[in-house]
Amino acid sequence: MDKVRGLFNSFCGNLFLLLVLVLVRPNLAVAGSVVKFLPGFEGPLPFELETGYIGVGESEDVQFFYYFVKSESNPQTDPLLIWLTGGPGCSSIRGLASGIGPVKFQRVLYDGTLPKLMTNPYSWTKVASMIFLDSPAGTGFSYARTAKASQSTDLQASEHNYEFLRKLIDNINPEHVLKPTCPDVSRKPNNLFSGRRSTVETFYKKFEELDAATGEKLIDYWANDMSVQEALHVGKALWVGCNHSLPYTRDAGSVVPYHANLSTKGYRSLIYSGDYDMISPYLGTEEWIRSLNYPIIDDWRQWIHQGQVAGYTRTYANKMTFATGAGHVAPYEKPAECRSMFGRWISYQPL
Numbered sequence: 001m002d003k004v005r006g007l008f009n010s011f012c013g014n015l016f017l018l019l020v021l022v023l024v025r026p027n028l029a030v031a032g033s034v035v036k037f038l039p040g041f042e043g044p045l046p047f048e049l050e051t052g053y054i055g056v057g058e059s060e061d062v063q064f065f066y067y068f069v070k071s072e073s074n075p076q077t078d079p080l081l082i083w084l085t086g087g088p089g090c091s092s093i094r095g096l097a098s099g100i101g102p103v104k105f106q107r108v109l110y111d112g113t114l115p116k117l118m119t120n121p122y123s124w125t126k127v128a129s130m131i132f133l134d135s136p137a138g139t140g141f142s143y144a145r146t147a148k149a150s151q152s153t154d155l156q157a158s159e160h161n162y163e164f165l166r167k168l169i170d171n172i173n174p175e176h177v178l179k180p181t182c183p184d185v186s187r188k189p190n191n192l193f194s195g196r197r198s199t200v201e202t203f204y205k206k207f208e209e210l211d212a213a214t215g216e217k218l219i220d221y222w223a224n225d226m227s228v229q230e231a232l233h234v235g236k237a238l239w240v241g242c243n244h245s246l247p248y249t250r251d252a253g254s255v256v257p258y259h260a261n262l263s264t265k266g267y268r269s270l271i272y273s274g275d276y277d278m279i280s281p282y283l284g285t286e287e288w289i290r291s292l293n294y295p296i297i298d299d300w301r302q303w304i305h306q307g308q309v310a311g312y313t314r315t316y317a318n319k320m321t322f323a324t325g326a327g328h329v330a331p332y333e334k335p336a337e338c339r340s341m342f343g344r345w346i347s348y349q350p351l
């Protein structure tokens with residue numbers, strides 16, 4: 001686990017709403033509870049799921065919650081992929097049930113009953129074992145046992161500039177600039193949740209129509225249901241999609257030197273940005289990759305899924321592949337395309 005923790009520490013600290021993939025060797029021994037049934041999913045799960053907590057840090061005061069899904073192909077030889085949803089503070093259920101994981105929500109209007117799950121034919125767990133990790137503490141079902149006061153942060157002046165700029169762009173959907181904008185119910189203040197489920201439901205009523213439009217917010221109902229939390233062996237009552245109240249200090253600075261270190265040591269990387277994503281625009285990604293001064297091996301071209309253009313790709317020296325396509329949460333929007341991309345990449349094929 002130490003190697004894995006090291007990777008988490010390198011990658012967790014400095015991402016703003018990025019989805020991070022870390023491939024590690026499949027020798028991780030995970031000890032948790034096997035989950036055979038999930039509320040909302042009919043019948044026994046057709047894949048192997050384990051959930052649990054792993055204590056990290058001083059006296060293991062930080063309890064990280066994870067979902068481990070065994071590869072449905074060949075778990076002995078398939079890679080192990082760790083999924084961290086960014087933020088920081090966004091829950092990994094967004095990976096588990098939003099396009100890359102083995103289940104997804106049935107897109108129906110919320111009727112007050114538990115949202116229903118179905119299998120995801122494009123799950124990346126068909127080709128890799130996956131750990132979906134709620135990290136850092138305070139994210140999803142992960143928590144800290146002690147209150148660690150850490151005053152955040154510097155950069156407040158630039159935050160204000162940023163806020164100002166945002167108010168110029170208020171009516172644009174930053175996750176997909178071509179789609180209509182809608183409120184992010186995950187960004188609600190935590191005190192709305194003090195009465196747990198009934199309060200959650202009252203609050204959500206307002207968003208029912210929007211939920212029907214995207215289906216995404218069904219996760220919020222599901223994850224706050226008592227039966228779900230019992231099935232998952234969760235030791236924390238409240239769940240929010242993204243916890244925006246983390247006492248979090250960004251002290252790692254730029255991650256570009258980490259990329260440089262890892263790639264010059266021979267690690268392959270696949271870096272993905274949405275074409276229509278204004279949160280992590282591909283132009284910025286292209287810019288920092290260019291700053292590494294790696295020669296281009298295979299210049300811009302389309303990458304294709306079932307005869308259609310799914311995005312664009314460019315390959316650099318040091319086994320670094322850059323790909324674009326879709327919006328911010330690409331696997332949710334384009335699950336089949338993203339699975340193809342990932343499948344090609346882990347099997348050493350060009351995209």
Ligand SMILES: *[C@@H]1O[C@H](CO)[C@@H](O)[C@H](O)[C@H]1NC(C)=O
Nearest residue numbers: 137138238240243245246247
């Ligand atoms: C958000 O994170 C803080 C700090 O870890 C924690 O105290 C709080 O309970 C978290 N909120 C939720 C809803 O998980």
Ligand SMILES: *[C@@H]1O[C@H](CO)[C@@H](O)[C@H](O)[C@H]1NC(C)=O
Nearest residue numbers: 255256257258259260261262
């Ligand atoms: C990169 O690697 C060098 C040499 O191994 C090391 O001194 C440096 O701290 C590393 N930088 C980062 C950001 O990991």
